[in-house]
Amino acid sequence: MLIGAHVSAAGGANKAIARAEEIGAECFQIFASSPRMWLSKPIEDTVAHKYEAEIQRAGMGPTVLHGKYLVALGSDDTQLLAKSENALQADIAAANKLGALGVIFHPASHRGQGFDAIVNRFSESVCKILENEPGNSLLMLETSAGSGDHIGSKFEELGTLIRSIGHDRVAVCLDTQHVWAAGYDIASVDGLNATMEEFDREIGLGLLKSVHANDSMRERGSSVDRHQNIGDGSIGREGFETLMAHDAFQDVPFYLEVPGTGKSGPDKPNVDRLKSIRAKVAARL
Ligand SMILES: [Zn+2]
Ligand SMILES: [Zn+2]
Structure with a gap:
């Protein structure tokens, strides 16, 4: 279980590595481009080469990219759908170029259409994106907190989408805060066991490829x-001790997306807290 964090890629993806090292992260997440604007720029060759050399030097674990917050694959607005597909495709291209594990994105809202109405269109979009950008990087659907019409606060919905997509480059990112907000008890042993049994039944534990580690x-x-x-x-700390002791998470990289003790984003104190929990759990197992 590697412990990482979201870090800034300002100035180029290669600049993120030193920022991750500075806070003690063992792997990291970045935005390939601004998450609140549609513009995507391809990763330049010089940046990709520097990135590759730096990542080797630092011995960093798997990198993930986070998709734009604007992406809404379930939308029935054809313009928004086309922009969403283009943005995700650009992110997958960037992930392939950097040799990243994949792109994590929000299934977003069905905007009152109902979940069943968006399944086919959503799946077709994902398949098209993956076929247009062959490579090894995954598209990871992120669990949602479940406000409004947001898709993916129930494992059943993610499972339905993934089976409908039917592609081997689709996986899941479990956000600890989002599943907690959605009602899943991941902080008690019995609750966590039931939660992960449901995940396995509806999605399959083999598809759990990343975790966003956040308290609530x-x-x-x-x-x-x-x-x-x-x-x-x-x-709470005890909740994370329970979570990090569970078999399902042992080989899955964790990425912090916390406000930070100084409100400047994921920082060394948060990385150190997860590392100390990991050490305590390892000593107990
Ligand atoms: Zn996210
Ligand atoms: Zn969140």
Whole structure:
């Protein structure tokens, strides 16, 4: 279980590596381009070469890219759908070029159409993107907190989408705060066992390829997407001890997306908290 964090890629993806090292991260997540704008720029060859050399030197674990917040594959607005497909395809191209594990994206909202109405269109888009960008990088659907019409707060919905897509480059990122907000009890041993049994039944544990490790500002079942620093939220340090001891997570990289103790994003204190929990769990197992 590697412990990583979201870091800035300002100035180029190669610049992210030193930032990850600075906070003690063993792997990292970046945005390939601004998450709140549609513009995507391809990764330049010089950046890709520097990135490859730096990642080797630093011995970093798998990199993941986070997709744009604007992406909405379930949309019935043809313009929004086309922009979403182009943006995700650009991200997958960037991930392939960097040799990244994959791109994590939000299934987003069905905007009142109902989940069943979007399954086919969503699946066709994902297949098209993967066929247009052959390579090894995965498209990972992220679990959602479940506010409004957001898709993916139930494992059943992600499982339905993944079976409908039927492609071997599709996987899942489990966000600890989002599943907690969606009502899954991941902080008690019995609750976590039941949660991961449901994940296995609906999706398959083999498709759990990454974790967003975040504590929660709000209580379980709130449907509110508000991350908190590790140990300072309603999941708590003990909750993370329970989670990190579970078999399902042993070979899955963790990426922090917490506000940070100084409110400047994932930082060394949060990385160190997860590392100390990992050490404690390892000593107990
Ligand atoms: Zn996300
Ligand atoms: Zn979130």
